Amino acid sequence: MKLSLNTVMLALAVGANAFTGAVHWSMTNVPSTGLMDITFPMAILEADHISGYYFAQQFDFTDPSAFGYTGLQPRPDRNGSTVLHAAFSSFTNGTTSTDANCHNGADGGPGVSCSVEWNGVYGRTYNLEVAYEPSSKNWVGSVIDTVTGQRVHMGSYKLPSGVGGIASSEVGFIEWYPWNVRVPPNHCAKLPYQKTHLIMGG
Numbered sequence: 001m002k003l004s005l006n007t008v009m010l011a012l013a014v015g016a017n018a019f020t021g022a023v024h025w026s027m028t029n030v031p032s033t034g035l036m037d038i039t040f041p042m043a044i045l046e047a048d049h050i051s052g053y054y055f056a057q058q059f060d061f062t063d064p065s066a067f068g069y070t071g072l073q074p075r076p077d078r079n080g081s082t083v084l085h086a087a088f089s090s091f092t093n094g095t096t097s098t099d100a101n102c103h104n105g106a107d108g109g110p111g112v113s114c115s116v117e118w119n120g121v122y123g124r125t126y127n128l129e130v131a132y133e134p135s136s137k138n139w140v141g142s143v144i145d146t147v148t149g150q151r152v153h154m155g156s157y158k159l160p161s162g163v164g165g166i167a168s169s170e171v172g173f174i175e176w177y178p179w180n181v182r183v184p185p186n187h188c189a190k191l192p193y194q195k196t197h198l199i200m201g202g
Ligand SMILES: *[C@@H]1O[C@H](CO)[C@@H](O)[C@H](O)[C@H]1NC(C)=O
Pocket: 078, 079
């Protein structure tokens, strides 16, 4: 299922920790068993080409303790080409993966983290798709280029049995993640410029 379009421009709010801004999303007519796929369109309109920002959407599964994130992060250019990093994670204890893009653990806790880097383009809308694949019983994260149609595989994981589909609402957020390790000091004054489009709706 694709989110209908309400365009939300995230302005940067100054926070006391790594969390810098949030935007709520919700969908109607979601069955009690949850959604078996969801798509979050996202464009990083402008940002410094450095590591540090995470533009993310959180999604919950119908089991209240099960959730994950997917999102985009800028990276330094390589060989004159822009590079984006896409992340797809599960913060659910008991998640497993055999995907080469994934490893165990999520932010130091239980779960699985998957990521990929490719020559992504600033200003272009990417559809971040999280979809259940019945044949493998995996949840698969993909980035789809809305201009070329290219599909970039972020990763895949299996949730513990009994966890249902994706629930109807959550929040997206912007994080300047070096703050998690208190870098740099006096960080609010040093936050790099960014402008991001998260397109979402209900
Ligand atoms: C960068 O370009 C050089 C020369 O074309 C090539 O040999 C090298 O593999 C490239 N590096 C990356 C990371 O793409």
